[in-house]
Amino acid sequence: MTYSVRSATVRFGHVLALDDVTVEVPAGSVVAVVGGDGAGKSTLLRALVGEVALDSGTVEAPPKQRLGYLPASSGSWAALTVTQNIDFVAGIYGLAGDELTARRRELLDRASLTPAADRLAAQLSGGMRRKLGFVMAIVHRPELLILDEPSTGIDPVSRIDLWRLASEAAASGAAVLMSTTYLDEAERAAHLVVLDDGKILVQGSYDQVRAGFAGVVTQTAEPVRAEWAWRRGRVQREYWPSAGPPPGATTVAPDLEDIVIALSLARRNAVLS
Amino acid sequence: MIVKEFRELVRDRRTLGLLIMMPLLLLVIFGYAANFYVSSLKTAVVGPQATQVAATLPSFFDVTVTQPSGTKADAETLLQDNKVDVAFVTGQTPVLALVNGSNLFAAQSAVAALNKAGDKVKTQVLYNPDLKTSWVMIPAIIGLILTFIGTIITSIGMVREREAGTLEQLAVMPIKPSRVILGKIAPYFLVASVDMVIVTVLGIVLFGVPFNGNPLAFALGAAIFLFVTLGLGVFISTISQTAGQAIQTAFFFLLPQILLSGMIFPLEAMAAGVRWIGYLLPLTYFTMISQGIMLRGAPISSLWLPFVVLTVMALVVFTGATLRFRRDLAPGSPASPTRKRPAAAETVSAA
Numbered sequence: 001m002t003y004s005v006r007s008a009t010v011r012f013g014h015v016l017a018l019d020d021v022t023v024e025v026p027a028g029s030v031v032a033v034v035g036g037d038g039a040g041k042s043t044l045l046r047a048l049v050g051e052v053a054l055d056s057g058t059v060e061a062p063p064k065q066r067l068g069y070l071p072a073s074s075g076s077w078a079a080l081t082v083t084q085n086i087d088f089v090a091g092i093y094g095l096a097g098d099e100l101t102a103r104r105r106e107l108l109d110r111a112s113l114t115p116a117a118d119r120l121a122a123q124l125s126g127g128m129r130r131k132l133g134f135v136m137a138i139v140h141r142p143e144l145l146i147l148d149e150p151s152t153g154i155d156p157v158s159r160i161d162l163w164r165l166a167s168e169a170a171a172s173g174a175a176v177l178m179s180t181t182y183l184d185e186a187e188r189a190a191h192l193v194v195l196d197d198g199k200i201l202v203q204g205s206y207d208q209v210r211a212g213f214a215g216v217v218t219q220t221a222e223p224v225r226a227e228w229a230w231r232r233g234r235v236q237r238e239y240w241p242s243a244g245p246p247p248g249a250t251t252v253a254p255d256l257e258d259i260v261i262a263l264s265l266a267r268r269n270a271v272l273s
Numbered sequence: 274m275i276v277k278e279f280r281e282l283v284r285d286r287r288t289l290g291l292l293i294m295m296p297l298l299l300l301v302i303f304g305y306a307a308n309f310y311v312s313s314l315k316t317a318v319v320g321p322q323a324t325q326v327a328a329t330l331p332s333f334f335d336v337t338v339t340q341p342s343g344t345k346a347d348a349e350t351l352l353q354d355n356k357v358d359v360a361f362v363t364g365q366t367p368v369l370a371l372v373n374g375s376n377l378f379a380a381q382s383a384v385a386a387l388n389k390a391g392d393k394v395k396t397q398v399l400y401n402p403d404l405k406t407s408w409v410m411i412p413a414i415i416g417l418i419l420t421f422i423g424t425i426i427t428s429i430g431m432v433r434e435r436e437a438g439t440l441e442q443l444a445v446m447p448i449k450p451s452r453v454i455l456g457k458i459a460p461y462f463l464v465a466s467v468d469m470v471i472v473t474v475l476g477i478v479l480f481g482v483p484f485n486g487n488p489l490a491f492a493l494g495a496a497i498f499l500f501v502t503l504g505l506g507v508f509i510s511t512i513s514q515t516a517g518q519a520i521q522t523a524f525f526f527l528l529p530q531i532l533l534s535g536m537i538f539p540l541e542a543m544a545a546g547v548r549w550i551g552y553l554l555p556l557t558y559f560t561m562i563s564q565g566i567m568l569r570g571a572p573i574s575s576l577w578l579p580f581v582v583l584t585v586m587a588l589v590v591f592t593g594a595t596l597r598f599r600r601d602l603a604p605g606s607p608a609s610p611t612r613k614r615p616a617a618a619e620t621v622s623a624a
Contacts (some may be wrong), residue, residue, distance in 0.1 A: 049445045064447040073438020092448045136442075 002026045003048070003144045003175050008057035010043055010198075017043040021057075021199045024191075025144065025175040030166055032189035033179040034260060040198040041179035042072055045148050048177065061144060065093065068142030068174075072149050075133030078122035082113055082132055083119055086139055093140035107135045111165060127158025134162060138169055145169050147178035151185060163188065183256045194260050201263040204258065213259050215241040215266075218249040226268055230261050241266050287521050294525075302416030302532045305544035306551075311358075311382045317351045319343030320363030327361075334359060335387055336438070345369065352399055352495055354575035355565060359383045367395045374401030375568040377409040378539045399569040400485075409485070411476035412563035413536040416498065416556045418472055422465040423502025424509065424526055428519040431510030431598070443602065450599040458503050465502075469495055473567075494562035494576075497583045501555040504591030511597040530556040558583045 001023045010018040018040050025031045026047075033041045046052040048061055049069045061067060076085045083104065090100050093119040108114045111131040121129060130150055133199060138145060146167060163185060170176045170190075180186055187206050194201040194209070202209050218238050223229030230239040237252065238245075239262035245251065254262065278518040282289060317338035318327040327336045338357060340347060348360035348371055358379040370387050374380045381404055387396045401408045434440040434457070443453055473491075476482040484491075505526055513519040531537065533547065534556035540548055551557050558579035565571035565579075573580060 014597060051441060051444060064445060069442065069445045071438050071441045073441070075438065075442055089446070092446050111591055117624060 001143065001175070003059075003062065003177075004058075004060045005044065005047055005054075006058045008044070008047055008059070009055045010040075010047060010052055011055050016198050017052075018019075018047065018054075021195070021198070021200055023193050023200075023203070024176070025177045027143065027175045028173050029190040030172055030176040030178065030188075031038065031191040031193060032186040033177065033193045033195060034181070034183060034186045034256075035179075035195035036181070036264070037193040038197070041195055042148055043198075044178060045069075045146050045179055048144070049146055050062075062142070065140075066143040068137040068140065068145040070130075070137040070147045070150055072152075074121070074129050076121040076129060076136060079120060081118050081120055082108070082124070083117045085136055087133060088140045089136040095140060103139060107139060108170070111135050114162060125155075127154035127161070130154055131158065131161060131165070134165055138165075138174070141172070142174060145174045145176045147176065148154045149179050149181065152181060159185065183260060187256050192256075194263065195264075196264045196267055199267070201260070201267060209256070209259060211252070213254060213262075215239060215262065216245050217253050217254040217258050217262060218245045218250045220249065220253045228265055230265070232258070237261075239265055279303050287518055291521055291524070293527075298528065301547060302529075303430055305547045306533055306538050308538060308542040308544075309378050310542055311379045311539055314358040314379055314383050314386075314552065315356070316343035317347045317348060317357040317360040318344075318363065319345075319360065320365075322363035323361075326363045326368060330361075331386075333382075345371075349399070353569045353571050353573070355561070355569070359387075361394075365619070367393050370394045370396045372396060372398045372510060373569075374398040374404055375409060375564050376539065377401070377406060378542065380404055400483075405480075407476075407480040408568060409564065410536070411480060411482045412567045413474050413534070413556075413560045415469055415476070415495070415563055416534075416559040417531065417536065418468055419465050419495065419499050419559070420502050420527060420530055420556055422461060422468060423499055424505045425520060425523040427458060427461045427503055427506025428509035428513065428523055429516045431507060432513050432516050432519045435510070435601075438517055441602065450602040451595075453602055454507070458507065461503060461506070462499060465499055466495070482567060484567050486566030487572065490573045490576075491563065491566045493573075494559060494566070494580060494583070497580070497587050498555060498559040499563075499585040500591050501583060504587065504594045506594075506603075507598050508590065511594065511601060530554050533557075534560055536560055555583060555586050558586075 004023060006022045008018050008021045021040070021044060023031065023044065033044060035041050042156065043052055047054055048059060049067060050061065077088070080088065086104050086107070087100065090103065095103060108117055111134065113128060113131055113135065116124060116128060121132060124132060134150060137147070150162050150166070158184070166176050166178060186192055191203065191205060192209055193203040202212065204212065218240065219235050220237060220238055223236050224236045225238065229236050237258060275526070313333055313335040316330065316334040316336045317340070319340045320343060321341060323339050323341045323343065327339045330336060338351060344364045348362050351357045352360055352371055352373045355373065355375070358373050358376055360371045362371065372380050372383045380398060380401070384396060384404070386396065387394050398404060443577055477484055509519050509522045509526070513522055529550060533551040534554050535551060536556065540551050543551065561579040562576050565576050
């Protein structure tokens, strides 16, 4: 089963939040949506769960009973314990009795939350709270799992845990769509969607995105054209979309971060010109 | 810093509204409504000399009922139904003046006026013989507590769900909006009901306030009133993004109810220009019910008007508020013109 949004356009007043966006999420794989703030990531995810109405386009999604969603907010009830949060959500999906007990125990164990089972969600660290939100999103074994920036603002170890949980969900057959601002995380996804200002800049596997990248990225201390340059660590990088770099320039093999920034600059400079 | 503060203030329309509207509201209320002096009393005169006695009464006694065939029992019924403030029973010497003690300020004015008549009139205050303020205030305070819980606490509880982002979580779960709303308001309904019982019992035990009427009728009135206040709480939550905004907005609803419902200042003493506002407020009608049942032992049949008005308010406010809340919960529901969600995996076209 493949879920999708096709030719999706969403406007919030005069702002075009999504512009003719098509994304497919096949069962058993993780699709990562990357982009900066305001790129349209959350809008795309919320359109898929039915929280945002499309101005045009189509959505193919399972019914709510088979949909799991972790919003960008905490996704849990602060005044309930970890166990009570899980039981409340599980109850809505019809899980009860021994089945619920077994499922809760399994998920708490997988998310390393067993020691915190009786703690209030308000007392959890940011990473633990996101893992709890994740557990609540998958407690009913959804066919489509949508995670809105699950790892933003949490420590590297918790990020690894969350990625492992998302991969396990995909391995068990779920279609997983997650947004992230961490490009190293996105590189691990089976399919990448790069959004900028509501438009898709590029999509495909990491290898496909790299292979399809046109132009040259150079590394320099002093960029020739400031509008095509960005800082990476102590040096700057500069993108040459069509014309070649000046003689003697140091070219580098672009990673995903370079590719995303280069394509974003290309789009913005094209809009300005 | 000053410029920054002004910029923030201008963009915070709610606070700006509070800052501008509150002084105006207080000026209008205290200018026109804050008046304890009752200028005329609705009066009934019954008994064989009713017509003659009515003709001799000063204009302060606004005779609205004259019944030569009426008896003392008829006069008491008129007072119990709150149709008059004073009833003169003729055919005896001295003439008996029955005063409705549940309308405190009217009763105080009546007693003061009747005392000037000396031995010609025998005065008897019903329902609140010692004209105690607490007897009149406590039935109204019960309504105020229900308003507080129903409006402020409920709206904060609902908005907290929005602030935490869990409302969005609930919206994508297979739970009907009606169940979410019911689940959210049921605890507040129960807590408010328990509070109401506690305050009523304490009022009876500590202040000696009588409970002369039917407790079931009182409970029915309180339940209907609670639906109005819960509806207001839900409504406020739909127009507020934060608990702070909810409290500010609830304050707009709460203050007029305290000042213009007749709880503190008698409605009949207010200028007509602001009195009509009092008749739009639910607490006005609950106070009529609670004072009527507790003090006068009035049956539902004599309180039909406040019951009907509160019921209409409950239907309109609660239905409107829950529909707004449903819209927040299910923006993509079948009712939405832009998105449909069939029961099985589907392809949905928005075009």
